[in-house]
Amino acid sequence: MIDRRALLRDSGAVALGALALGAVAGGTPAVAQDAVNSTPLPDPATSPVPNPPFPRGLNHAERAHLETFDELDFDVFTHADWARLGESHAPNIRVHWPDGHYTDGIERHIADLQALFVWAPDTRIHEHPIRIAMNEFTAVTGVMRGTFTRPMPDGKGGHIPPTGKSYAINMVTVGIWNRRAGYMDEEFLFWDNLAFYSQIGLA
Template sequence: MLHRHALSLSIGVGLTSACLLFVEPLAAADHDPWPSTKVGEPTPKVEGMPPELAKRLANFDDLDFRVYTGQQWEDLHKSHAKDITVHYPDGHTTKGIPDHIKELEFMWTFAPDNRITEHPVRFGTADAEWTAVMGFLDGTFTKPMTLADGTVIQPTGKTYHLPMATLGRWNKEGMMDEEYLFWDNATLMTQIGVGK
């Protein structure tokens, strides 16, 4: 009988603790320490965020909203180290800014309106060595898409709203040395009407 009461007490304490764990984040959500950002809006200032991390997240917003979206490749060096290693969703990598640009440019060959307009999730480590940013690639399939094997897919006129994420490792000079890109190519193909 004593074991049953002790077990009941343990379960009760455990459930109470779990409830408190859920209440704590909800209360903290009122003071969002990791606010989202959108194109055309100022980068929010977050109380208590280490200055170097705030600077790198703002740099990343500029990278996606202005440099990437506007294909202003001449400014890629403001966030990317010259010899950056980039890992892509299919497992291949590139080394250096020129090869990274060649990979990025593909999106505009079939969707001239390709863009990133929001970062609903953005955070990083206190030492600012790592940042993690989630956004959406948006565009419309209006031009023929030529695949690596030479296959040409005719445009469908359909739009895409593709979730993507970037994990960035930053060096002491404030540039990304390494970048991990994540998105689902199968989802892209389905959204633009060429996938199953």
């Protein structure tokens, strides 16, 4: 028996890993109808693209997971409405970050998300160029944007002065959902930290 969670965790290519899960499970993940025959997307971080319609062929739970995730990024995250994070995240959620560390619990995750808004209060996500769903898994790409306009805590009791520079980074979130509860039990966040820090003038 293949442990699909372990397979996902060890995959370097997130989108391909999510698609591979469909083959392993003997099914086909629901992806955007035009994905196979469309022309390649431009870089969504530099050439914004419209949000596509939801994929065809989703079952009720898969559609609900993607709708909840849209609500999470476009409304809850973008407006820093942390009281609503429990609509999409389990109380004991494990979140894996791009640098390889992970955290447990929704309160810790809220604190980590709030830290982004300290130095970039306009942080937001309005685009989900690709949405994939199959069974309890979703893989969604997004573009996170913001501007380094306020001092950034350096973790040593001091602050890094703002550079005034904006950032727009492509990211991927892979979620493992609890079907009965309707929220994620585990979340994997992927983006290029070097690109991130370079854009805000810290690398």
